[in-house]
Amino acid sequence: MNVTLSMTIDQHEVLRHHLFPGDGLEAAALLLCGGSGHGDRYRLSVRDVVLLDHDKCKRLDDRISWPTDLIIPHLDHAEELGLSVVKVHCHPGNFPQFSEVDDVGDRELLPVVRSWVGADIPHGSIVMQPCGRLFGRYLWQADEMRSMDMISVAGPDIRLFPAKAHNRNSPFARSQDQAFGDGTTATLARLRAGIVGISGTGSPLLEQLIRLGFGEIVIIDPDTVEERNLNRILNSSVADARADRLKVDVAEAAAIATELPTKIIKVPSTLMSPAAIHSLSVCDVIFGCVDTHTGRFAMNLVSTYHIIPYFDVGVMLDAVGEGDAAGRIRDIFGTVHYIVPGRSSLISRDVISLRTVAQEGLAEADPQAEEQQVRDKYFRGLNVSRPAVISINMFAAALAVNDFLARVHSYRQMPNSDVGSIEFSLGQLRLTADEEQEDCALLRPWLGHGRISPLVGLPELSEARS
Missing domain, CATH: 3.40.50.720 (NAD(P)-binding Rossmann-like Domain)
Structure with missing residues (x-):
C-alpha cells in the first residue's frame, strides 16, 4: 500500500514555529486528517493542527512526553469524525531518522490511537527537521509500522519529501x-x-x-x-x-x-x-x-x-x-x-x-x-x-x-x-x-x-x- 500525507504551506508554517521555539528542546503536535483510498493508494490530508502546550509536556533535547488527558479530547474528536491521528514532533539536533526513543513511544501510542478511533484507517508519526523536512511512518491493519511513501506540502512552492530515492543513473x-x-x-x-x-x-x-x-x-x-x-x-x-x-x-x-x-x-x-x-x-x-x-x-x-x-x-x-x-x-x-x-x-x-x-x-x-x-x-x-x-x-x-x-x-x-x-x-x-x-x-x-x-x-x- 502506498500511503501519502499532504498539508498546506500554512499548516507547515504553524507546525514549524511551534516545534522549533528556539530553546533546543523537542516539541509536539497532533494532526487530525481526512483520508481517501483508491486501489493501492491512500492519501491523508491534514484537516486540523493541534499544538500540544509546551508547558504541559515534559521536554528534553532528545525526547518528549505528555499527560494522557492532554490528547484525549482530540482522540474523541477523531473517533467521532473518523479521522486519522498523526503525531508530529521535532528533532532539534537534526537526527535524520526515528530514534530508539521514538520507536518505543510510537509502539505504545499508535496501537492505542487505532483502538480508540476504531475506523479502518491508518494513523501515523512524523518527524520534522530544522530545515522543515518531514519523514513519517504509519500503522494500519497489521502491527508493523511502515514508512509513508511521500509527505507533500502544497504552497507557492511544492515541497515533496519522498521516503526513498530512486536510481538516477540513467x-x-x-x-x-x-x-x-x-x-x-x-x-x-x-x-x-x-x-x-x-x-x-x-x-x-x-x-x-x-x-x-x-x-x-x-x-x-x-x-x-x-x-x-x-x-x-x-x-x-x-x-x-x-x-x-x-x-x-x-x-x-x-x-x-x-x-x-x-x-x-x-x-x-x-x-x-x-x-x-x-x-x-x-x-x-x-x-x-x-x-x-x-x-x-x-x-x-x-x-x-x-x-x-x-x-x-x-x-x-x-x-x-x-x-x-x-x-x-x-x-x-x-x-x-x-x-x-x-x-x-x-x-x-x-x-x-x-x-x-x-x-x-x-x-x-x-x-x-x-x-x-x-x-x-x-x-x-x-x-x-x-x-x-x-x-x-x-x-x-x-x-x-x-x-x-x-x-x-x-x-x-x-x-x-x-x-x-x-x-x-x-x-x-x-x-x-x-x-x-x-x-x-x-x-x-x-x-x-x-x-x-x-x-x-x-x-x-x-x-x-x-
Missing part, C-alpha cells in the same frame, strides 16, 4: 536533472498526476508528463475520437475516429508504445462520477483541461478536500464577430491558474461562477427548464469557447508543465509566491504573472476533509446514485 535522468535540478526525475517517478480532459490541451500535457517520467498518470475523459478533433489530439488517427475509439484508450496505447515506465490509469467517464473523483483524490498533482464551470468547480473541490496542487489551463481566441473580417483572429489568450489548496480559488478569482455551474447542471438535467430560464434572463446564454489549434494548445500545456516544474525545483527569477497565475497573449507577445488573490471563504472550511459523503459535498456525486 542518461534520461541525468539530462533532465541538469535542466531542472538534482533529483527531479527521482521525485517525479514517485508521483501520480491527474489530467482531466485528454483533448486539446490535455493530450500534449499528457505527452510531456510521460516524457518527464511521472510514475503514474490518471487520465479522465468520456469521449471518443472524432475526425473533427484529429487536428489537436496527439497520437490519434483517422482509423481511431472511424473505429470510434475512446480518447483514453488511444492515449494509453501511445504511452505503452513508448516503453517508458509511466503507468496510465484510464477513467472513461466524466469528471462528475465517483470513479473519476476517487481516482483524482489520491493524486499528488492535478491538471484541469476542461472548458466548463462545473468541471473546474469540481476540480477545485477535489484540490481543497484532499490538499492537492491544481493547475487549471484555459485558452481563448478573440475573433471578429461580424462584417467582412468576421472570423479573423484579433488575439490569442491563455491562462494557467495555480491553485494552492486553502487559499484563493477559481471562484474568488472570478474565473468561474456558481450561477454558471448551476446553469450547466440544469442544462444537463432539464434542457427545457434551462432554455426557459435563459428566456427569462435568469441566466445569460452560455458561450463556451473551444479553440482547436494544436500550436496554441501545446503552448498552453507547456506553460502549465513548466509552472509545475518551477514550483518543485525553482528556476524562475521571481519567487513563486508572486505567481498565482500566468497569462499569455500571442497577439501582443506578452507573458504576465499575476499575484495570489484573497482566500476563498467558500471553500476554505472544507480544507483537508478527505472523502466524505456525498463526494466533495456534491449531491450529484452520491455513490448511492452511481
Whole structure:
C-alpha cells in the first residue's frame, strides 16, 4: 500500500514555529486528517493542527512526553469524525531518522490511537527537521509500522519529501536533472498526476508528463475520437475516429508504445462520477483541461478536500464577430491558474461562477427548464469557447508543465509566491504573472476533509446514485 500525507504551506508554517521555539528542546503536535483510498493508494490530508502546550509536556533535547488527558479530547474528536491521528514532533539536533526513543513511544501510542478511533484507517508519526523536512511512518491493519511513501506540502512552492530515492543513473535522468535540478526525475517517478480532459490541451500535457517520467498518470475523459478533433489530439488517427475509439484508450496505447515506465490509469467517464473523483483524490498533482464551470468547480473541490496542487489551463481566441473580417483572429489568450489548496480559488478569482455551474447542471438535467430560464434572463446564454489549434494548445500545456516544474525545483527569477497565475497573449507577445488573490471563504472550511459523503459535498456525486 502506498500511503501519502499532504498539508498546506500554512499548516507547515504553524507546525514549524511551534516545534522549533528556539530553546533546543523537542516539541509536539497532533494532526487530525481526512483520508481517501483508491486501489493501492491512500492519501491523508491534514484537516486540523493541534499544538500540544509546551508547558504541559515534559521536554528534553532528545525526547518528549505528555499527560494522557492532554490528547484525549482530540482522540474523541477523531473517533467521532473518523479521522486519522498523526503525531508530529521535532528533532532539534537534526537526527535524520526515528530514534530508539521514538520507536518505543510510537509502539505504545499508535496501537492505542487505532483502538480508540476504531475506523479502518491508518494513523501515523512524523518527524520534522530544522530545515522543515518531514519523514513519517504509519500503522494500519497489521502491527508493523511502515514508512509513508511521500509527505507533500502544497504552497507557492511544492515541497515533496519522498521516503526513498530512486536510481538516477540513467542518461534520461541525468539530462533532465541538469535542466531542472538534482533529483527531479527521482521525485517525479514517485508521483501520480491527474489530467482531466485528454483533448486539446490535455493530450500534449499528457505527452510531456510521460516524457518527464511521472510514475503514474490518471487520465479522465468520456469521449471518443472524432475526425473533427484529429487536428489537436496527439497520437490519434483517422482509423481511431472511424473505429470510434475512446480518447483514453488511444492515449494509453501511445504511452505503452513508448516503453517508458509511466503507468496510465484510464477513467472513461466524466469528471462528475465517483470513479473519476476517487481516482483524482489520491493524486499528488492535478491538471484541469476542461472548458466548463462545473468541471473546474469540481476540480477545485477535489484540490481543497484532499490538499492537492491544481493547475487549471484555459485558452481563448478573440475573433471578429461580424462584417467582412468576421472570423479573423484579433488575439490569442491563455491562462494557467495555480491553485494552492486553502487559499484563493477559481471562484474568488472570478474565473468561474456558481450561477454558471448551476446553469450547466440544469442544462444537463432539464434542457427545457434551462432554455426557459435563459428566456427569462435568469441566466445569460452560455458561450463556451473551444479553440482547436494544436500550436496554441501545446503552448498552453507547456506553460502549465513548466509552472509545475518551477514550483518543485525553482528556476524562475521571481519567487513563486508572486505567481498565482500566468497569462499569455500571442497577439501582443506578452507573458504576465499575476499575484495570489484573497482566500476563498467558500471553500476554505472544507480544507483537508478527505472523502466524505456525498463526494466533495456534491449531491450529484452520491455513490448511492452511481
